[in-house]
Amino acid sequence: MEGTTSSSELGAVVVGVDGSEPARRAALWAASEAARRERPLHIVYAADTDGRALYASVETIERVRKAGRELLDETAAAIAEQHPELAVTTELGRGKPVPSLTRSAALRGTIVVGSRGLGGFSSLMLGSVGLKVAAGATTPVIVVRGPDERAEAGVVLAAVRDENDLDVARYAAREASLRKSSLRLLHVWNVLESVGNVVTMLDNVEEIAGEEVQHLTTVADRIREEFPDLTVHATAEKSRSVAGVLVEASQNADLLVMGGRRSSGYIGRTLGRVTHTLVHYADCPVQLIPRRDGEEGDQS
Template sequence: MEGTTSSSEPGSVVVGVDGSEPARQAALWAAAEAARRECPLHIVHGSDTDGRVLYLSAKSIEHVRQAGREVLDATATAVTERFPGLPVNTEFSRSAPVPSLHRSAGLHGTIVVGNRGAGGFSSLMLGSVGLKVAAGAKTPVIIVRGIDNGAEKGVVLAAVRDEHDLESARHAAREAELRKGSLRLLHVWNILQSVGMVATMLDDVDQIAGEQAQHLNTVGDRIREEFPDTTVHVDAEKSVSVAGVLVEASRGADLLVMGGRRSPGYLGPTLGRVTHTLVHHANCPVQLIPRHSQEHGSES
């Protein structure tokens, strides 16, 4: 993800809905997030009627518009019933869902989407709209998944690779602060990536391990300094699968926050391999924080 927000201060909350049950759950989750941030919830339905006008009749277009407005009204009603004091506004957009959400979030909003849209084929897979929103966003994106597994844990998990993840760690600390919970900074060292498949000297491995720990401790020290009232735990693990460790760690968290690294693609931006795995298989909602394009813009 290219671009970045200017600070970790939480912005407005924008949620996309399409009439599916995952979108409804995402809207309720987003409402709780907006309540924590003490800001209104903005519910968006991107109908893409502008893109269909050449091949749909006027009657069909009106049907699409009516269905979209009904989705917005039903979602707003469900949110208001659950959060009666929360300011809620709705937006029916004639544009497609992805540009509608990006535009509504502006420079500092947070976009929330469900883990599967109306056209999804598996409850484990993130829909194409969600993937495009996450890959192209310049503001934080939260994919809501893994929320049917019981009570909150009171823990926010942040994936940290090096000092370039300081900004995403700040966002995670802010989320932990809003929840009055703790923050776990987790660095996963892929030893095969670091030393290769060829046998190496033990001293080399120890040196690399020390360098990895230093990166993590540097981020941890800064977060403790900036968020003195938040309990911060710093952990490092070695594994041949970074994504596997993070998926397992997400079982003990209410939210997983990570830098939204992006790989170059022939058809536009795509999520890196680890990020892609997490948004499909994490056991809790995943928040992707945009990165400067020059800071590890691709993910190996």
């Protein structure tokens, strides 16, 4: 990925609204995140009036813009009630939602989007705008997931595969520090992927397991050194489903932080099989950290 953020500071927060309840929830969550970071919040409503101009009347365009302004004002007012000290700006965009959000985040840091949340099975799934933002972002993206009302777990969870995930672990450590929470570094490895399907290679499982744990230990030791006041737990699990273990672990976390896809392909440059599953099914908000071009590839 281009332009992964390796700064020691978490950036400001950008959130998109569209009048839906999931977007409103995402905006309130984003406000809390911005307050924790002591950074401003930027609320975007993408009216797409440029795209409508070819077939809509001037009156229709003005109604759309008026509705957008009212939504932005209402959202900002609701946030001000909960976070009166927070600096909030709003933007009525003329373009489509995805480029409007990514353009704003290029200057302001982290994008927050809501899950679809329409009820029933569809409530598990991420909407098309959120999916496109997550797939193509070059700045961190947080997908707000999980139940509306849930007691805080006091844990930030980070998915760690190897030393290339040190930047991901740093992001998670900063989030945990802001929340005064503990950090859990979780490494999940698939023995079948590691040894292939040749039965005779299973003799090497213990050796492979030791190598897998060493990757996690290296990252954990570095994080403990850089964040001496943070409680860090490092655990490794063997499973046939990396995504399944992470979804289950997300039930006991306030935020799951993981790196985007390391190689191009699948759904955009960020979403692979594992990350795609997590943004649809995780039980807590998921923060995706873009990777650098040239990092060698897993399926995440």
